[in-house]
Amino acid sequence: xxxxxxxxxxxxxxxxxxxxxxxxxxxxxxxxxxxxxxxxxxxxxxxxxxxxxxxxxxxxxxxxxxxxxxxxxxxxxxxxxxxxxxxxxxxxxxxxxxxxxxxxxxxxxxxxxxxxxxxxxxxxxxxxxxxxxxxxxxxxxxxxxxxxxxxxxxxxxxxxxxxxxxxxxxxxxxxxxxxxxxxxxxxxxxxxxxxxxxxxxxxxxxxxxxxxxxxxxxxxxxxxxxxxxxxxxxxxxxxxxxxxxxxxxxxxxxxxxxxxxxxxxxxxxxxxxxxxxxxxxxxxxxxxxxxxxxxxxxxxxxxxxxxxxxxxxxxxxxxxxxxxxxxxxxxxxxxxxxxxxxxxxxxxxxxxxxxxxxxxxxxxxxxxxxxxxxxxxxxxxxxxxxxxxxxxxxxxxxxxxxxxxxxxxxxxxxxxxxxxxxxxxxxxxxxxxxxxxxxxxxxxxxxxxxxxxxxxxxxxxxxxxxxxxxxxxxxxxxxxxxxxxxxxxxxxxx
Amino acid sequence: xxxxxxxxxxxxxxxxxxxxxxxxxxxxxxxxxxxxxxxxxxxxxxxxxxxxxxxxxxxxxxxxxxxxxxxxxxxxxxxxxxxxxxxxxxxxxxxxxxxxxx
Numbered sequence: 001x002x003x004x005x006x007x008x009x010x011x012x013x014x015x016x017x018x019x020x021x022x023x024x025x026x027x028x029x030x031x032x033x034x035x036x037x038x039x040x041x042x043x044x045x046x047x048x049x050x051x052x053x054x055x056x057x058x059x060x061x062x063x064x065x066x067x068x069x070x071x072x073x074x075x076x077x078x079x080x081x082x083x084x085x086x087x088x089x090x091x092x093x094x095x096x097x098x099x100x101x102x103x104x105x106x107x108x109x110x111x112x113x114x115x116x117x118x119x120x121x122x123x124x125x126x127x128x129x130x131x132x133x134x135x136x137x138x139x140x141x142x143x144x145x146x147x148x149x150x151x152x153x154x155x156x157x158x159x160x161x162x163x164x165x166x167x168x169x170x171x172x173x174x175x176x177x178x179x180x181x182x183x184x185x186x187x188x189x190x191x192x193x194x195x196x197x198x199x200x201x202x203x204x205x206x207x208x209x210x211x212x213x214x215x216x217x218x219x220x221x222x223x224x225x226x227x228x229x230x231x232x233x234x235x236x237x238x239x240x241x242x243x244x245x246x247x248x249x250x251x252x253x254x255x256x257x258x259x260x261x262x263x264x265x266x267x268x269x270x271x272x273x274x275x276x277x278x279x280x281x282x283x284x285x286x287x288x289x290x291x292x293x294x295x296x297x298x299x300x301x302x303x304x305x306x307x308x309x310x311x312x313x314x315x316x317x318x319x320x321x322x323x324x325x326x327x328x329x330x331x332x333x334x335x336x337x338x339x340x341x342x343x344x345x346x347x348x349x350x351x352x353x354x355x356x357x358x359x360x361x362x363x364x365x366x367x368x369x370x371x372x373x374x375x376x377x378x379x380x381x382x383x384x385x386x387x388x389x390x391x392x393x394x395x396x397x398x399x400x401x402x403x404x405x406x407x408x409x410x411x412x413x414x415x416x417x418x419x420x421x422x423x424x425x426x427x428x429x430x431x432x433x434x435x436x437x438x439x440x441x442x443x444x445x446x447x448x449x450x451x452x453x454x455x456x457x458x459x460x461x462x463x464x465x466x467x468x469x470x471x472x473x474x475x476x477x478x479x480x481x482x483x484x485x486x487x488x489x490x491x492x493x494x
Numbered sequence: 495x496x497x498x499x500x501x502x503x504x505x506x507x508x509x510x511x512x513x514x515x516x517x518x519x520x521x522x523x524x525x526x527x528x529x530x531x532x533x534x535x536x537x538x539x540x541x542x543x544x545x546x547x548x549x550x551x552x553x554x555x556x557x558x559x560x561x562x563x564x565x566x567x568x569x570x571x572x573x574x575x576x577x578x579x580x581x582x583x584x585x586x587x588x589x590x591x592x593x594x595x596x
Contacts, residue, residue: 103573197554210551239559240552309536314551320513327514329588331577341589345514358515363529365513366501367536379539381549386542388553421531437553462554 004029005166005485009075009223010250012169016074019063023056023074023118030076030120030168037488042142043152043162045081046089047121052076055118072230073116079172080159081122082129083109083214084203088119092205093155094127095138096326096333096352106203107235108172108214115230120168123158127354128323129179129207131155132426133416136356141413145187145486146453150410153183159217160187164486170218170227174204176211177311178405178430181442184217185405185455188444190472190482191217192224195462196437197242199228200235206322208315209240211434220482221443221472225249228465244463252466253473258293260471262286262458263398267304268429275408277448282404282456285445285475289402292474297398303390306383307431312424313367313380314435320364326352359420384435391436395461400471402458403429405442409452433459441468444481451487500530 004012004026015021031049038044059074079085082092084102086109091097105113113119126136134142134157142157144150145164152161159171160183173180175193184191192215199214206212216227229250234243264286269279290296328334328348335347353361367376394401407428416423433440440459447453458468476482506526510517517525571584580587 100577103569103576195554197556210553236561239561240554240556242554242556303542306539306542309539312532313536313539324514328579329586334579338589341591342514344589346511346516349514350516353515358510358513358517358521359525359528359532361513361515362506362509362525363532365509366505366529366533369509369512375540376536378549379542379544380536381551382544382547383539383542384553385547385550386544388550419531420528421535424532424535435553 005219006483008220009072009169009218009226013069013071013073013075016063017069022063023059024053026074027052027056027076027118027120029166033166034121037165038167040143040148040488041145041161041165042140043123043158043165043167044078044121045091045093045124045139045158048088048119052118052120059116070116072112075117076120076168077112077117077170077172078121078123078159078162078168079109079119080125080156080174082125082174082205083172084205085109085119085122088122090122090205091138092128093125093137093139094352094354094357096349098333100331102203104203107200107237108231109203111231112172123156123162123171125158126155127357128205129155129174129176130356130360132178132182132423133411133413134158135413136354138354143413144410145488146451147410150412150452151186153186153406153410155179156217157183160184160189160191163187163189163217163219165489170216170223173215173217175213175215175434176207176315177434178427180215180217181405181430181440181455181457182427184442186410186453188453188455188481188484189217189219190221190224190441190443191215192228192465192468193433193440194228194232194465195439196434197240198232198439198463198465200238200241202235202237206318208318209322210318211311211314213434221253221441221469221476222250225253225469225473247466249466249469253469255470256293257289257470257474260294260400261398262289262294262296263299263394263401264296265299265301265304265401265403267301268403273407273428274404278404278406278408278454281446281454282402285456286402288475288478289471292478299394299398299401301390301394301432303383303387304432307387307435308424308428310380310383310387310435311431313376314384316360316364317368317377318364319360320368323357323361356420387432388436391432391438392461400458400460400464400467402456405429405455405457409448409450409454430457437462439463439465439468441472443472443475446481447484501526501533
């Protein structure tokens with residue numbers, strides 16, 4: 001089995017059960033790629049090698065004794081470093097949690113582990129998920145596997161780069177404004193941002209609690225569907241999860257996509273503010289859907305341009321409250337010496353937080369303060385209502401909406417240095433889904449002339465994940481963009 | 495209504511204090527500009543007519559979710575304290591917020 005990338009998780013799992021492949025070989029393959037490439041890619045903050053091998057050996061014994069495997073048993077995966085992993089360091093990409101060892105697992109991690117998947121390590125990300133490139137990580141910047149001078153996207157850049165590089169089969173990640181979708185597009189992998197409340201946020205280090213959506217990054221839609229079957233659903237530890245049946249996504253995805261109405265929103269294909277190659281590429285992808293029997297319809301979402309402000313205002317206000325917990329008393333960094341409690345707070349926080357974290361906390365503090373609340377927070381939450389209504393109206397006309405994920409292919413490291421606002425505007429096409437709670441699927445739609453990945457997103461009404469997977473599954477049966485691997489792997493023949 | 499005045503250095507220092515963050519002189523300069531740009535960008539929202547529009551923050555329609563008031567095992571004291579920088583007799587330890595009177 002020299003190239004495991006060719007196979008879906010389900011297929012690899014079959015090989016395991018049939019004894020054609022051992023779990024140890026799989027784990028070894030993941031660590032082989034990490035050892036060989038991660039000095040360049042820098043997708044991992046922490047590895048959990050010993051435990052991963054121990055688990056694999058146990059599973060191999062189980063196979064040898066003829067026991068039936070659980071459905072993800074033996075599959076190596078990584079997780080964005082914002083998920084609490086019991087006894088495995090969890091930093092959220094920030095120095096303030098450099099030594100934090102969670103005493104419990106996040107629900108999504110627990111569910112992956114209970115299905116038998118093997119955690120191999122924790123992925124780099126922008127600190128607390130605040131960024132679109134991993135450059136806001138307190139540790140280092142992950143590089144794009146398709147061009148190491150470019151960013152992998154963010155905030156889940158480590159997750160997307162790891163999956164693209166075969167460092168594990170899939171990754172658990174989180175999306176608050178595009179953090180799963182944009183890195184997926186930049187690294188030529190697939191990612192699902194679920195409906196708000198579809199997957200438990202328990203044990204996911206908070207960013208914007210009304211926006212955060214836990215999801216997955218994998219090589220194919222088929223894999224995403226399988227993973228979400230295991231992780232979606234009600235959790236008593238997260239009161240925003242819904243007690244709603246989880247569909248059999250892996251069955252649902254195979255259903256025909258004949259006659260599905262796809263909306264093409266003109267605001268996402270403007271004359272300015274989008275790279276022409278990206279625009280043409282996604283319009284070409286739309287034609288493939290048409291060929292597969294879908295109907296295209298131009299629609300308009302006139303409030304799209306306000307989504308960045310709405311999402312960021314909701315985000316920063318929630319951040320200023322959520323990040324108050326970093327006080328240097330119960331966990332996280334504490335400054336060496338201080339004369340009083342106030343100084344202990346301010347010094348611990350100032351030493352531990354990265355600049356982007358400070359900016360967002362301060363902006364949230366400002367927007368919530370007396371005299372500004374109505375103009376910013378309240379206003380944003382009113383426009384959020386309008387956005388939600390706009391989406392509902394759109395979905396009464398069309399089944400799903402198709403758009404680019406990002407306005408450009410992956411940008412150069414340092415391109416937005418010193419200008420945080422310009423970095424925020426990178427998220428213009430992904431921002432609407434979080435404040436409205438809708439799910440979105442990002443998947444590869446081709447490459448630029450320079451060979452850089454381009455991705456599209458399909459989004460639908462709340463709880464329409466099955467429909468999104470259906471479209472993605474059929475698209476990936478028709479195309480092979482998602483099967484292309486980075487040159488760095490081709491060159492080295494692994 | 496949009497707030498058109500740009501954020502001042504004094505305001506930056508004030509919100510930093512409220513947020514328990516200390517800033518150097520250079521930080522104040524830099525953040526004044528960066529925060530100012532972002533706040534200005536937010537003012538884009540003022541062009542949207544929101545007269546009579548209700549605010550929303552919970553988007554999936556859940557209301558007043560409660561759980562049963564039951565005692566359950568969660569973290570042991572040892573685990574709960576395991577990441578604390580300083581503990582004493584099973585408590586988190588920090589500097590007293592009160593000044594001792596002589």
